Amino acid sequence: MAGKVITVTSGKGGVGKTTIAANLGAALAAVGKQVVCIDADIGLRNLDIVMGLENRIVYDLVDVVEGRCRLRQAMIRDKRSEGLYLIPAAQTRDKTAVSPSDMIKLCNELRPDFDWIIIDSPAGIERGFRNAIAPADVVLVVTNPEISAVRDADRIIGIIESEEKGPAQLIINRIDQNMVNRGDMITQEDIVELLAVGLLGIIPEDEKVIVSTNQGLPIALDDKNLAGTALRNISKRLLGEEVSLLDLSNKRGFFGKIFAGGRQ
Amino acid sequence: MSSFIDRITGRKRKSGYQAKERLQLVLTHDRTNLTSDVIETMKDEIIDVISRHISIDAETVRIDFNKDGRQQRLIADIPVIGPRKRR
Numbered sequence: 001m002a003g004k005v006i007t008v009t010s011g012k013g014g015v016g017k018t019t020i021a022a023n024l025g026a027a028l029a030a031v032g033k034q035v036v037c038i039d040a041d042i043g044l045r046n047l048d049i050v051m052g053l054e055n056r057i058v059y060d061l062v063d064v065v066e067g068r069c070r071l072r073q074a075m076i077r078d079k080r081s082e083g084l085y086l087i088p089a090a091q092t093r094d095k096t097a098v099s100p101s102d103m104i105k106l107c108n109e110l111r112p113d114f115d116w117i118i119i120d121s122p123a124g125i126e127r128g129f130r131n132a133i134a135p136a137d138v139v140l141v142v143t144n145p146e147i148s149a150v151r152d153a154d155r156i157i158g159i160i161e162s163e164e165k166g167p168a169q170l171i172i173n174r175i176d177q178n179m180v181n182r183g184d185m186i187t188q189e190d191i192v193e194l195l196a197v198g199l200l201g202i203i204p205e206d207e208k209v210i211v212s213t214n215q216g217l218p219i220a221l222d223d224k225n226l227a228g229t230a231l232r233n234i235s236k237r238l239l240g241e242e243v244s245l246l247d248l249s250n251k252r253g254f255f256g257k258i259f260a261g262g263r264q
Numbered sequence: 265m266s267s268f269i270d271r272i273t274g275r276k277r278k279s280g281y282q283a284k285e286r287l288q289l290v291l292t293h294d295r296t297n298l299t300s301d302v303i304e305t306m307k308d309e310i311i312d313v314i315s316r317h318i319s320i321d322a323e324t325v326r327i328d329f330n331k332d333g334r335q336q337r338l339i340a341d342i343p344v345i346g347p348r349k350r351r
Contacts, residue, residue, distance in 0.1 A: 147283050147290075154291050161334070183278030190284045194291060196334045 001034065003114040005107050006238065007136035009160075011152030013123030015144045016173040016203070019213060020231065021120035022050045026218035027235035029084035033115040036075065038106075039089035040132040041122035042097060048088045052216025053078060062090035062097045064106065071109055081218075085114075095127045100134030107135035116238075125159060133165050138238075140200060141168045145175055145186045154195055169200040171234065176205040177248040201234035203227050204248050292329045295336055303327060310340060319345040 008021040018041075025037040039047035042062065048054045059074040064087070078084040090097065103119075110117050121132030133139055139160050143153040153170070160168045172188050179185035192199050206227035212219040220231040226246065233243045293299070298306075307327045314320055321343040330337040 147287055150287055151290060151294065154294060157334070158295065180280070183280045186280050186283040186287070190280075194284065194287050196331070 001112060001115055003034075003107075003111040003117050004137045005111075005117045005119065005135045006138045006140060007040075007119040007121055007132045008140045008142060009121035009129060009132060009156060010123060010142040010149070011125065011156035012143075012149045015142050015149050017123075017142050018046050018050050018120050019209060019219075020140075020142055020171060020173065020203075020234075021118050022047060023218045023220035023228075023231040024235050024238070025051070025084055025086075025116075025118050026078075026081050027220040027232045028116050028118075028238070029078070029081045030221060031235070031239070032083065033239075034083045034113065035116045035118065036085040036087060036110055036114050037118045037120065038087045039120050040098075040103070040128060041120060042089045042093055042095045042128060043091065044122065045089040045091045047120045048076075048086060049216070050213055051078065051086055051218075052080075053086050053088075054216075057088050060088045060090040061106075062093050065098050065102045071106070095122070095131065098131050100130050103131045104135045125156065129156075133160060133163060136165055139165050139168045140171055141197070142171045142173055143191065143195075144173055145180075145188070145191060147186070150186065150191055150194060157195060157197055168197050170195060170197045171201045171203065172199070173203045174205045175202055175248060181249070199245070200237055201230060202245055202248065203230040203234075204246070292331075292336065295334075296329065310342075314342060315348075317348060319348050321345055 008017045010017050021037055025035045029035045037047060037051065038061065039045055040061070048057060053076050056076050059069040061074065063069045064071055064074045074087050075085045076088065078086065107117055119132045119136065122128035141153050141156055141160070143149045157166070157168045160166050170192065172191055175188065176185055180187055188199070188202050204226050206225065208225050209219050209227050212222065219225055219228040220235070222228040230246050233246065236243045307325060310327065311320065311322045311325055315322065324343050326341040328339045330339045
């Protein structure tokens, strides 16, 4: 195996990086891939709780980097998802405990044993973000259809390009189709035009995402849920499958369909 | 900020569109790190240089940023009047 490293980043916090990293991990493992997720947000550990593995942490990323344990010892195996592992972030240290070259070395050690190495980047454009993109083969930029998130995405895309980690691929998360329909949300077409990057996927706003995160379960494994389908589609595109973007306008109700006529 | 056409048709621009317009401006600014003051200064300097060699209509010179993918392009539209008048 020659594992591919994908880094999920965003600039702005709270747009869904961790949820997307956890779900892409679960979706890729569900189709038989060997996957390890790395939480690069040192000091603000969260990927563990989103993946439902928070009770099983013994060693963390900083322990590996500082040689207090072997790499394998810090890897938590997800018992529900065959082939899925997590390397948690340290909670009591800060981002300077790890360097970009540490991350490159770590990922090179993991590559032979895994198909996918998914790094959950911290928000911001500082050391933690630099750590997260240093080993990346593919950088996914997550944004929301909100001006502040789009602006930050543009900044981050610029940095990714200047670090020669581009072209970044965009995921637009939490699209509220009702708001789009009434003209009160910036559209996915407008965001792609503004940012001028490739669109890897769109994910609709869906309260079930919070429900499943509450339970520590990946929504991507729920094939009846549209956000779950969106996340699975993204994982398929990463695997090179051609999957067309979800048509969110289909979610309109009966009257919405009548009034919308033949649009889209 | 609403345009003339919007006003005469009485159409209110939706907030999603406003978001796009505002982002367009701020992203150009973020990417080039130029304030409108600096752009004005630059424009005056360009007019100055060109005028040394050819007679131009300085009043109608336009300097704009154009986007080509993620690449910013500085476009100058400079109406030429004729050869430089010899003084």
